[in-house]
Amino acid sequence: MSVTTPQPQAQQTESGPLSTRPVWLVGILATLAGAVVTEAFALVARAAGVPMEAASPGATEAAEIPVGGFFGGVLFWSVAGIVLAVVLARWAKRPARTFTVTTVALTALSLAGPAVAPHTATSTQIVLAASHVVAAAVVVPLLARRLSHVRR
Numbered sequence: 001m002s003v004t005t006p007q008p009q010a011q012q013t014e015s016g017p018l019s020t021r022p023v024w025l026v027g028i029l030a031t032l033a034g035a036v037v038t039e040a041f042a043l044v045a046r047a048a049g050v051p052m053e054a055a056s057p058g059a060t061e062a063a064e065i066p067v068g069g070f071f072g073g074v075l076f077w078s079v080a081g082i083v084l085a086v087v088l089a090r091w092a093k094r095p096a097r098t099f100t101v102t103t104v105a106l107t108a109l110s111l112a113g114p115a116v117a118p119h120t121a122t123s124t125q126i127v128l129a130a131s132h133v134v135a136a137a138v139v140v141p142l143l144a145r146r147l148s149h150v151r152r
Contacts, residue, residue: 018142019149023089027082030142035074038135042070045127054128055119062119074135085143089150096147100140107136 018026042065046052052069053062081103088095114120114128 016145018146021146023086023143023146023150024082026146027078027085027139027143030139031075031078031082033142034078034135034138035071037138038074038131039068039071041131041134042127043067050123050127051121052124052127053120054114054117054124057116057118059118070131073131074139078135078139081139081143085147089147095150096144099147100144103136103140103144107132107140 018029042052046067052065054065055062084102085095085099088099092098110132111129114125114132117125117128120128
């Protein structure tokens, strides 16, 4: 008579191809994905007839936002997010939570820029604000997921 003993269950952990990659690399990949998605969003808005002209505070008139401008903006501003993620991965007790709370707050603050852009059509202000949310919706979860795998 053969007796089989139950085998211990392997601990299930959520992992993926990026869970063991360096935080900075995941940040770069997330930024590229966010930049592509955000630029595509802007191109759809252009095709729908939204004027892509905006002015900075103090400007006397709006200037055209070039094709690729949203892509470049996401690349530029995501550098701060990548640096924040790397620092939190190193020193924060709960890096994923701290990163998510901080970046959501910063994204909310970033909506003030489009809201007060002078000489800018309301439709453009809406697209600009929405593009901040689109970029954050791609970049933040990817980096937060990677940070959730940081072990102390």
